Amino acid sequence: MPPEVPQYLVGDPLRLGQILINLVNNAIKFTEQGEIVVRVMVTDEKPGADDQANGDLKMLKFSVSDTGIGMTPPQMATLFQAFNQADTSVTRKYGGTGLGLAISKQLVELMGGTVWLESEFGLGSTFYFTTGFGVAAEALPEQIRASLSDLQQKSVLVVDDSSSTRHSLVAMLRANGLEARAVASGEEALTSVGRTVPSGRAI
Secondary structure: OOOOOOOOEEOOHHHHHHHHHHHHHHHHHOOOOOOEEEEEEEOOOOOOHHHHHOOOOEEEEEEEEEOOOOOOHHHHHOOOOOOOOOOHHHHHHHOOOOHHHHHHHHHHHHOOOOEEEEEOOOOOEEEEEEEEEEEOOOOOOHHHHHHHHHHOOOEEEEEOOOHHHHHHHHHHHHHOOOEEEEEOOHHHHHHHHHOEOOOOOEO
């Protein structure tokens, strides 16, 4: 989640949660190895006329990407229809009715957004959807804000062999005001911690 995405939104958390749960569950089902990444960003898309009448909204685009089995164009054509999966062989191997995707599409449309899919057979899939949210004032209690203020004076080294995990963790830390950088291995971490600037802080 990039820093320009508001921290506090006004909307329907139950519907949003159900959409994300359905899409992530689907990604897990069809991904035997690799990774699943959930992203959100602010889009340039303008709210519809009905939404504009309800005040200032931010249009957000969510995506759920996987490294799973992927799909062909004919398989994608019927994917959001209830009780349809990519084909009967998929149903036999992985189970399910495809109903979760149909429900997700309905929920997205009820929230004034659209849903679509990009996929290539054997190379994974990415589901996208957009929807609008109001922007709320900061809601953190004073005690938590004070704790964050103390943390913002710290520097953080993230160590992980997954590039997407490193990117996500560093982005989250920086969004909360911490100084963060990342390395890919324990060896790199020890080297980084061993290098210090004259102030005594590791770089």
